[in-house]
Amino acid sequence: MRTFYIGDDVHLEDAGPEVAILVVGGEVDYEVSPQLKARIMRAIKAGARRLILDLSDVTFIDSTAIGVLAATLEKLDETGGGSLSVVCTHEKVIQIFEITGLDSLITVYPSREDALAAAATAG
Amino acid sequence: MRSPNNTAGASASELHVLARRSELGVARKYAEDVAQAFGLDEDSRYEFVYAVNEAVTNAIRHGASDEEDMIHMSIVADSERLTFAVRDRGTFVMPEVDGAETAAGGRGLALMASLVDEVDLHIDPGGTTVRLSKVRSSSIETARARAG
Numbered sequence: 001m002r003t004f005y006i007g008d009d010v011h012l013e014d015a016g017p018e019v020a021i022l023v024v025g026g027e028v029d030y031e032v033s034p035q036l037k038a039r040i041m042r043a044i045k046a047g048a049r050r051l052i053l054d055l056s057d058v059t060f061i062d063s064t065a066i067g068v069l070a071a072t073l074e075k076l077d078e079t080g081g082g083s084l085s086v087v088c089t090h091e092k093v094i095q096i097f098e099i100t101g102l103d104s105l106i107t108v109y110p111s112r113e114d115a116l117a118a119a120a121t122a123g
Numbered sequence: 124m125r126s127p128n129n130t131a132g133a134s135a136s137e138l139h140v141l142a143r144r145s146e147l148g149v150a151r152k153y154a155e156d157v158a159q160a161f162g163l164d165e166d167s168r169y170e171f172v173y174a175v176n177e178a179v180t181n182a183i184r185h186g187a188s189d190e191e192d193m194i195h196m197s198i199v200a201d202s203e204r205l206t207f208a209v210r211d212r213g214t215f216v217m218p219e220v221d222g223a224e225t226a227a228g229g230r231g232l233a234l235m236a237s238l239v240d241e242v243d244l245h246i247d248p249g250g251t252t253v254r255l256s257k258v259r260s261s262s263i264e265t266a267r268a269r270a271g
Binding site: 027030031060062063064066069092096098099102 | 151173176238
């Protein structure tokens with residue numbers, strides 16, 4: 001079992017102030033999804049409009065965490081628009097995105113560089 | 124609190140935990156150990172553990188009045204099928220479908236149905252029991268071969 005963690009928010013000067021990268025790892029379940037939500041909402045409140053969640057080290061993500069990602073999209077819509085993309089290569093985690101339909105709402109990238117390039121193009 | 128009970132041809136065990144979020148990891152570890160002992164392959168184990176986590180999460184969210192309530196888990200395994208039962212004292216409520224976050228219960232049910240071979244929901248005045256069954260891959264392949 002890998003322990004859940006959220007790294008410090010990453011802001012890249014080249015990417016602009018609206019782009020924020022949150023690095024999350026481990027098992028994201030009902031015990032920790034409130035922490036994930038709080039961190040994402042804090043980033044949005046601080047001005048992030050194009051959020052990149054780097055889930056490269058996430059091995060498990062439950063339905064409550066999927067709910068947090070869906071709520072993030074709603075929050076961005078309600079507050080003037082934005083985007084949420086995810087970096088993930090874990091086959092089973094991607095399968096969960098597919099079963100829940102989240103893959104039709106967010107874009108999943110294989111690397112942080114790919115997600116950043118897309119965010120830069122969108123901006 | 125685990126209590127194994129092995130009989131000829133089938134095996135069973137139980138685990139009882141407090142209805143606390145912090146017990147989810149314990150429930151997943153229990154499901155993983157049981158699935159491994161049963162002989163599920165890595166993919167099937169992941170799916171089984173995932174479904175169990177959703178059922179236990181649902182029990183903690185909706186089937187307990189406070190963190191002192193208990194969630195009861197039990198396993199029954201025969202030669203082909205592993206069944207995990209999660210019982211709580213709550214009354215099952217159909218998940219809300221409006222709102223991204225409140226729809227999590229609906230997602231949980233959809234996930235359970237997608238990841239195990241059978242989901243059985245039993246509601247009685249004393250509580251709700253969800254049974255999740257996973258069949259050995261070889262059993263599924265055998266059944267498909269017979270059907271096809």
